Amino acid sequence: MNIFKDPVLLVFSLLGLGLVTWLVFYYLDKTRWRKVSPWSYIVLSVMVIISAFPFYWMFIVASNGNEEISKNPPTLVPGGRFLILMGHVFDAAPTFGLSILNTIFVGTTIAVAQVIFSAIAGFAFAKLNFKGRKFLVLFVIGTMMLPSQLGIIPLFMIVNNLGWGSTLTAIVVPALVTAFGVFWMRQIIDAQIPNELLEAASIDGAGVIRVFRSVVLPIIAQSSFVLGLFAFLGTWNDFLWPLLILNDPNQFTVQVAVNQLSASYTIDYALVLGGAFLATAPLLLLFILVGRQLVSGVMDGAVKG
Amino acid sequence: MATATKKPQTPWRVSTQAPAKKKKSQKAPDGAVVKSLNGNWGYLFTAPFVVMFLVFGLAPVVYSVYIAFFQWDPLDMTHTFVGIANFQRVVADDQFWLAVRNTFSIWALSTFPQMLMAIALANVLRNPRLKFKTFWRTMLLVPNITSVLAVAIVFGQLFSRDFGLVNLAREWLGMPNHINFVSETIPGHIAIATMITWRWLGYNALIFLAAMLAVPNELYEAAAIDGASSWRQFTNVTLPGIRNTITFVLVVGTIGGLQVFAEPLTLAGGESGGDSRQFSTLTLFLFEQAHMGNWGYAATIGIMITFIVLIISGINFFFTRRIANGENVQ
Numbered sequence: 001m002n003i004f005k006d007p008v009l010l011v012f013s014l015l016g017l018g019l020v021t022w023l024v025f026y027y028l029d030k031t032r033w034r035k036v037s038p039w040s041y042i043v044l045s046v047m048v049i050i051s052a053f054p055f056y057w058m059f060i061v062a063s064n065g066n067e068e069i070s071k072n073p074p075t076l077v078p079g080g081r082f083l084i085l086m087g088h089v090f091d092a093a094p095t096f097g098l099s100i101l102n103t104i105f106v107g108t109t110i111a112v113a114q115v116i117f118s119a120i121a122g123f124a125f126a127k128l129n130f131k132g133r134k135f136l137v138l139f140v141i142g143t144m145m146l147p148s149q150l151g152i153i154p155l156f157m158i159v160n161n162l163g164w165g166s167t168l169t170a171i172v173v174p175a176l177v178t179a180f181g182v183f184w185m186r187q188i189i190d191a192q193i194p195n196e197l198l199e200a201a202s203i204d205g206a207g208v209i210r211v212f213r214s215v216v217l218p219i220i221a222q223s224s225f226v227l228g229l230f231a232f233l234g235t236w237n238d239f240l241w242p243l244l245i246l247n248d249p250n251q252f253t254v255q256v257a258v259n260q261l262s263a264s265y266t267i268d269y270a271l272v273l274g275g276a277f278l279a280t281a282p283l284l285l286l287f288i289l290v291g292r293q294l295v296s297g298v299m300d301g302a303v304k305g
Numbered sequence: 306m307a308t309a310t311k312k313p314q315t316p317w318r319v320s321t322q323a324p325a326k327k328k329k330s331q332k333a334p335d336g337a338v339v340k341s342l343n344g345n346w347g348y349l350f351t352a353p354f355v356v357m358f359l360v361f362g363l364a365p366v367v368y369s370v371y372i373a374f375f376q377w378d379p380l381d382m383t384h385t386f387v388g389i390a391n392f393q394r395v396v397a398d399d400q401f402w403l404a405v406r407n408t409f410s411i412w413a414l415s416t417f418p419q420m421l422m423a424i425a426l427a428n429v430l431r432n433p434r435l436k437f438k439t440f441w442r443t444m445l446l447v448p449n450i451t452s453v454l455a456v457a458i459v460f461g462q463l464f465s466r467d468f469g470l471v472n473l474a475r476e477w478l479g480m481p482n483h484i485n486f487v488s489e490t491i492p493g494h495i496a497i498a499t500m501i502t503w504r505w506l507g508y509n510a511l512i513f514l515a516a517m518l519a520v521p522n523e524l525y526e527a528a529a530i531d532g533a534s535s536w537r538q539f540t541n542v543t544l545p546g547i548r549n550t551i552t553f554v555l556v557v558g559t560i561g562g563l564q565v566f567a568e569p570l571t572l573a574g575g576e577s578g579g580d581s582r583q584f585s586t587l588t589l590f591l592f593e594q595a596h597m598g599n600w601g602y603a604a605t606i607g608i609m610i611t612f613i614v615l616i617i618s619g620i621n622f623f624f625t626r627r628i629a630n631g632e633n634v635q
Binding site: 017020036040043044047048050051052054055057058061069070071073074117118120121123124125126127128129130133136140143145146147148149150151152153154155156157158173174176177179182195198199202203207208209211233236237239240244254255258259262267269272273276277279280283284287291292294295298299300 | 338339340341342343344345346347348350351353354355357358360361362363364365366368369371372379418421422425426429430432434435436439441442443444445446447448450451452453454455456458459460461462463467468470473503506507508511512514515560563564566567571574587588591592595600603604606607608610611614615618
């Protein structure tokens with residue numbers, strides 16, 4: 001138990017924990033809902049800085065180089081060597097750009113497929129009367145509890161037997177539809193579409209396809225978009241499965257490519273963090289565009305839990 | 306849309322649609338299907354999911370139970386039936402139990418401080434008069450969307466021994482001895498827990514915020530009229546209101562916590578999890594064995610992870626039931 005051997009670290013951690021607890025208690029006691037204590041803004045600003053700092057730090061290291069950060073005190077402002085160092089990344093991993101394109105392709109395919117398959121299956125599970133429906137729903141929920149590692153070795157074998165070893169197909173196909181996506185859409189459709197609406201449409205003579213297209217789809221469009229975004233982000237950031245599957249640099253996804261940069265014996269931080277920055281920047285751009293939708297998606301999803 | 310709730314609403318209830326949805330989903334009980342639609346379409350609509358799920362979801366799970374009874378080497382294509390030898394091996398394997406200990410140590414260090422902070426943050430965000438609401442909420446979600454690997458690399462650098470910012474900051478604060486987060490167990494676990502907390506704090510705060518916004522405002526008004534302080538309102542109204550969410554976050558966090566992989570791999574710099582295997586988590590151990598060609602044994606580890614998840618979920622379920630029953634008595 002090294003933390004107890006190092007009294008400084010112990011005191012440091014206790015102080016940190018104590019500070020947080022004190023802030024909580026202080027805040028709860030002092031605020032009235034009618035006004036916002038300045039502490040709120042201080043706490044939130046600190047959180048925002050903490051949230052953003054690692055990205056900023058990536059950029060600092062990736063634009064200064066190793067010599068600059070191996071100093072005490074370290075440099076805390078971006079340097080002017082960003083493009084040169086990015087060049088190093090592409091020298092060390094010539095297929096890095098291809099990896100980003102691969103990931104965009106894989107992520108988009110998976111996102112579109114998940115939205116379509118989850119929407120129709122979720123609709124059927126929520127609203128259609130067919131035999132085995134309840135059993136299947138329970139089954140879906142039950143399997144969501146299983147950790148993904150359980151089947152990962154056989155899945156690897158299945159995928160290899162299908163001849164997809166070290167290809168992007170092996171990344172895409174198993175992810176085309178997930179139990180989580182189906183369950184999520186089922187909850188959304190169940191909560192947002194009253195049965196009376198569908199009954200009225202069907203009494204007017206609309207068939208199932210027509211009802212789905214004209215009544216259900218417009219209502220779940222927003223939620224489908226959020227599901228697609230999460231599928232895309234999940235694919236972009238997925239690491240374990242691609243690392244297991246992919247050996248060919250031409251087929252790498254971006255995470256595997258970044259990992260490749262850090263795999264050497266001595267870590268070249270400017271190189272690795274440059275790669276990490278390149279792998280993260282597209283997501284940050286995407287987030288600027290759709291962050292609001294993601295926030296509402298997280299919060300909507302939370303209420304059912 | 307909102308026909309069920311026509312109560313006068315305070316500003317902060319207007320700011321979110323989430324609570325209204327909750328009411329509606331409770332109103333429509335499960336099993337209320339639309340009878341006038343032809344149900345046979347259900348087979349077609351669910352077919353892609355069911356087929357894909359059988360091939361890539363269920364079959365691997367069943368198959369992994371099968372190969373767990375074999376000595377299965379992918380390179381020379383041999384596999385010998387060994388009965389329960391893999392299971393006997395795993396329960397006697399010190400490396401496995403070390404991985405269990407490491408996983409739980411990292412899990413505990415990352416879960417509990419994070420829950421406390423997430424609830425506190427949600428309580429800050431809940432204030433209806435707070436300005437720039439969307440900005441705060443969005444910024445808090447930023448860590449969650451970035452890759453675990455990139456985060457692990459950045460934090461690995463921040464925690465590095467000679468020039469990591471954490472050690473330099475400790476130096477400025479008058480603590481000249483540099484901690485080697487890579488070689489020491491508990492500081493390393495703290496470093497990994499910090500990465501996990503950084504990643505999930507904002508996400509969980511948003512979950513708690515949604516749950517808090519769903520607590521009926523009338524309860525707070527009643528409590529305020531009774532002269533309850535903010536602290537009492539928090540303990541007597543907010544906390545009971547978000548109890549289910551706390552359980553939900555705990556269960557989801559536990560399942561995620563048992564799968565910790567990229568952070569220890571990056572910090573340790575290898576699949577063994579460091580010189581004394583101090584960062585070898587369960588998933589890393591499984592991955593290491595799979596890479597060494599012990600597929601039967603790796604499958605066995607996967608089954609053990611599943612058992613652990615099921616046991617923990619069972620315990621959680623049991624406690625939630627007891628708490629829920631306790632509430633009904635009141």
